[in-house]
Amino acid sequence: MTTRAPALPHPPLRETLSHWERAGVREGVGFYVFVAAFVVFCLAPFVWTLLTSLKGPTTIFEVPVRYLPTPPDLTNYQDIFGLERFRWALLNSAIVASSATAISLVIGSLCAYAVARLYFPFKNLLLALVLAIAMFPGIAIIGPLFREFNAWGLTNNYLALILPNVTFTLPICIWVLTAFFSDLPAELEESARVDGCTRIQAFYKITVPLAAPGVFTAAILLFIQAWNEFLFARTFMSQPNRLTATVAIAQFEGADISAQYPWGQITAASIVITLPLVVLVLLFQRRIISGLTAGAVKG
């Protein structure tokens, strides 16, 4: 694969031009083989997990491996939804991730608006701080947060996870929204203000609705980040019914502890936990990509 590009004979000029014009390019079989291999590379582990989750207890542990679950067996899914801990874990993750997303959006949109539109002192310091948070190692604050949360009785409280999640989702939120606000013409707000709106009214009535696609994109990115968080969730929650989905799956022991390691249930739980994310990705791939790359390439 690595030799493909340089090994190509130098194409004649006309072909080169039409290649870069990109319109109606017919790609060769080799190209599609590569693309197919890449798609398989990306999806195979996930598909394998899905196939495993649909196998019964004996089919999973067959040697040599049986690839297709015939017939599909939903026992694993019934088992994990029968576990109270797992149902709690899903609920906890949903509560933490959506609260953190909502709070981060409110705080972040105000900040992003100020960055995009207003002239104020210490703006560069603020932006440097936001960048620093994006690179900040969570381990550097986990000790004091653990002790403080203990002292304030916040362990096993959703707030103990929501607060750090808000903090660490802020950079992406601010970057995505600043990019969107900057792209909106300022004249719209100015004319609203001429018509008698205050600055804040203009922000909420004109800018936010127009930036809805940006807010939505940011919301998806923040939700995914908060949903996947593990370090803080593992540290600040200890009661079985307060664990988030990531912690629950990391510590999964299955319905029957004496049985073999419950790969069927683990894979089923993995599918359930990641399904919301995969659905989001499939539905909103364009937005996600534009949001992810906006900050990085505009810099």
Place this chain on the structure above:
Amino acid sequence: MTFVGPLDVRRRRWGAQQFAEARLGLLLAAPALLTILLIALVPLAQTIGDSLFQINLKFENAPRPFVGLDNYGKVLGDDSWFNALGVSGLVAGASVAAELVLGMLIALLINRSFRGRGIVRASVLVPWALTTVVSAKMWAWIYDGRYGVFNDLLMRLGLIDQPIIFLVRPELTIWAMIAAEIWKTTPFMALLLLAGLQLIPTELYEATALDGASRWQTFWRVTLPLLKPTILVALLFRTIDAVRMFDLPRVLTNGGPGKSTETVVLYTYNTFFTSLNFGYGSTLAVMIFLIVVLVSFIYIKVLGAPTQGAGR
């Protein structure tokens, strides 16, 4: 740069309106600033403070003497720390290098319009969006020594006769972990590089084609220099992510076998919450923070990586 606004471009005269604007700007930024201050900066200062004490939470009423820089001296003689540093260094170096090469190859090849582009884009996002903990479990199952599909494939292809128990042999385990990391992050790298590629004007390629440059020359002389800012940003964030790595080693191997996959963050975490040694744990946490600062300093100041939104 677009984010910075006219801060240092126009010199403003400060009238009442400018004061009102500055006040509003600070007011709107205040909640974000306050959150960052309270949840990140103040605890960071506390960690630095704790690193100067001997604090063990095993015994509730144990004295917590001030020990100055003793903990930092201890780091210098701590074999486990240097082991973890080696593991993190290897994982970061190997995975980021592989991601860059693979990601670049993929980005160059899919930087064109073709049928099924949407499918490629969606499948690229699956490893990225997937929970790391879940991905670690998935790979543990794939690598399984008896029932794992990876062994099964290798045996069917006739590459091995006996299943390999990947996660108990230190020399293999770390590479199994690196492979899982590469799988999860290469697609994202490809995506960033693709976005950078699409910013390069096609006229440049047409011009170099007219000048008779080969594809190889075009890549080295046109594509790579223009892509440099994107590459540096991608490398900066990926390197720092690799330094911060916790979820994958914690769930896939828990640092084992032995300490062969114990990354710096995992070692520090265990010092905090297994040994309950909060003084020394804080010292290690400060060291990790300093490593992150050093890495970003090298990328931003030495190599000149543009920073997202921060201007320059």
